[in-house]
Amino acid sequence: MNENDKPDSAACSAHHMAIRDTMDILAGKWKIPIIGTLSFGKKRFMVLIASIKGIAAKMLSKELQELELNGLVRRTVLDTKPVTVEYELTEYGHSLRPIINEMASWGKQHRERIMK
């Protein structure tokens, strides 16, 4: 294979597509904070609002919907006096751990590298 050839562009673009899928799922300002917060256990809507500094209700609800759609988060309505809603990471949601950890450690050493 010559360096300047496109090597198997079909497999290659499937590769890029898979990466983009993953990026899209984690995209936006709030997905990581939300997943990070939920990784410590289930939380109600208002608790999330309070835990994630700066997030607005609109954003939280929108991002949670996307995460739920992708099967990463489970939403449970509880039959309490004022209705409460609990959000938690699914098993599948937890499967993002390795990726997130890799990104965190790369990001950390990158910051150090940039500083000096």
Added chain:
Amino acid sequence: MNENDKPDSAACSAHHMAIRDTMDILAGKWKIPIIGTLSFGKKRFMVLIASIKGIAAKMLSKELQELELNGLVRRTVLDTKPVTVEYELTEYGHSLRPIINEMASWGKQHRERIMK
């Protein structure tokens, strides 16, 4: 530690920041295709334009500048008849491999999961 507490919010937000740094570096529609294409070897500007389907000169040049700024890509001007410019991944650029591979494999199985 109670499940509903914020556990060490300082370390936690440093963690999120590191993840965001990594995401930002890979963000945008073209970073992954560019890195992917360069991972097979150095390429000239026009070759990149031709290899990366759909990219416009403006975007390519902008994204390459960012990648260079972050030390992931090296730009070399060659003293040829019409000046040509070669772009290549640095060692540092190659250090993204593990992350990119993890994202690719997670993305692949996610796509399969969504299909069924």
Added chain:
DNA sequence: TTTGATAGTTTCTTAAAGGAAACCGGTTTC
């Protein structure tokens, strides 16, 4: 019956990302 809590939605506005097309400066071949 008014107030407060919960879990959102709606509306309006601004900021950032991205694309299409034209342009530019240097060089070289016809």
Added chain:
DNA sequence: GAAACCGGTTTCCTTTAAGAAACTATCAAA
């Protein structure tokens, strides 16, 4: 001298992401 090649930049426009603030529906306690 005209046209072409290379590596961009500029301008203009559209789309998308995000934030702030107000609003809604349901229930329960005071």
